[in-house]
Amino acid sequence: MTDACPRVREVPLQIEPLLAIEPHPDCGALGLFAGTVRNHHGHRPVLRLRYSAYRPLAERLIREIEAETRARFGIPYCRVEHRVGLLEIGELAILCVTRAPHRAEAFEACRHAVDEVKHRVPIWKEEFYADGTSRFVEGCCIRPDLPRERAHAGVRT
């Protein structure tokens, strides 16, 4: 698998191929986060989700976040993939794999990359409920001309 691989995918995400990418004999830790579709939002039952994305920017930003994460934590490998389309409960929505010499950096880098993708990448989540209605989940404003603290005011992620 090369860097040309899409980070935003319409097909179900697979964990195993990401674990096999590039041997890193200097790394004793592999961090993995897998986000799956939850069957509720607060007290409200959720039947399924639809993720959509603005791909030209999403693909570039996910690659940027991977590179920033590698540099910030001094690790050789970080890969994030996000699913789009209609997802059923339990399906994989996001995967992040990090490799590091030791576990602390692998965990921290993984968490950082996932947080950044949630806050910065143009992806939207529409929840479908049992009563036949649906709603887009409130998110983070990514306007470049607003200070980040204002853009994120009142946002729960």
Added chain:
Amino acid sequence: MTITFELHGALARLFGRDEISLTLPPDTTLEAALGQLAEGAPDAWPILERCACALEDRLVFRSQLLEDGMRLALLPPVAGG
């Protein structure tokens, strides 16, 4: 000149379509174009104010001067993961 906004996420639902074209005078800024878009849909202003705008894979500022034929993506607050 004519420009086209691609509508994403909750914005597409609000307008009931995936894109919308506007006819604008030359040298219109993105800010002014968004103002015109909201004239026909005042309910959309709170979300338009929180939208980022992208030209291909770059985010642009409200001061961006628009050109005939431009296609811009309007990106409401994001909620991946």
